[in-house]
Amino acid sequence: MSDHTPAEILGSHPFTADLSDEDRAQLAKLARLGVYDPDDYLLREGQPATAFYLIVEGLVSIELFIPGHGPRPLQTVEGGSAVGWSWMLAPSRWEFDARALERTTALILDGERLRDLFVEDCCLGLRIAHRLLFVVAERLKAARLQLLDLYGPPREL
């Protein structure tokens, strides 16, 4: 996948595949490819949130560093999904870490230029926001189910 152009990747990535050619061409101008080895960080808590990541291949751990304990993984994100929405929300700082668990390829879209683009083209902004809301909702649903500890001790028999 790393030899594909951003436009080609946007054309096949589930997040953007059904956008128009015109929309994808606009996004491709803001995109570059990033390749991460295992244990490389895509982003770190507290740092400026400057980019939006479309994971193309690989596996990424969303985690929090706990002093005295080390990194605590919370969820993983596979190729085909997206990482990071803090670039949309002031003050645009990452609130978690994202670390590659295996060799990972991501399309990195410049967050500041994306925000500017959405001001210029509100309809495209709405389409991206709607997709992002879907990702957030899925991630929240999964987090709620994890909280239930469904596989914990059942009733006595």
Next chain:
Amino acid sequence: MREPSSAPPPGANPYIPVPFRVSGRRRETADTVTLRLRSPTGDSLPFKPGQFMMLYVFGVGEVPISVSGRPRRADILEHTVRAVGPVTRRLAALRRGDWVGVRGPFGQGWPLALAEGFDVLLVAGGLGLAPLRSALLQILAQRDRYRRVTVLYGARSPADLLYRLDLTRWQQRPDLELRVTVDRADERWRGQIGVVPALIAQVERQFEPTRTVALVCGPEVMMRFTVRELQKRGVPDDLIYLSLERNMKCALGLCGHCQFGPAFICKDGPVMPFSRLAPFSEIREL
């Protein structure tokens, strides 16, 4: 006047347990073991994947436990038991040579004949992998009868994963797609973290919804969310099969302990199509 009949074959009287001996015991996790039971006299209890037996610990009590082994030899039974109460704690503590009373098999199993020629998607959560293991072993033994086979398995943590040797073997098979996830893990875990219904999106290109039979077993909330994910992708309700757990006592549809709407889970289930369960699935008290 008819001649008095000879003694009924073992298992013919569903009220009478058949004595089996523990012939093997494998620890799966801190609180779960798989017992291999064998009849010392060669008695057999032919079963289908998805059915369950009533296992009786003499002097303690009886519990319903799904078969988790392959029905290749009916005189050998495999049951995976999690120690959570007085009976299951005693079952899990049994050693090689100990006796267990077995009644069964009971209930309806997985629709493996129906699934022939279809994509098969097995979705397991926690101990729900036990009855699905039996189905999967049978499917793999007759692999050419099925189209693509995908297994999605979710556990509480890496330490709670069952059948590790099987998982390794299944991972290596080119004719089987296996995805494993856990709810929680530390940084040493290199696999997926998340809930099992979310895995369906990852494999949605690996099954054709209207030609897929989905076999689902796990906690009811997990099954509910799994059904929604399958429905979103167009898998028909009558091709989604769930294995339900209820408080089974007699196992014969007489006592009513396991009633679910008009059905008795011990007799009409535990495996049932969602199309049959759907009218009752929104009734919270059931």
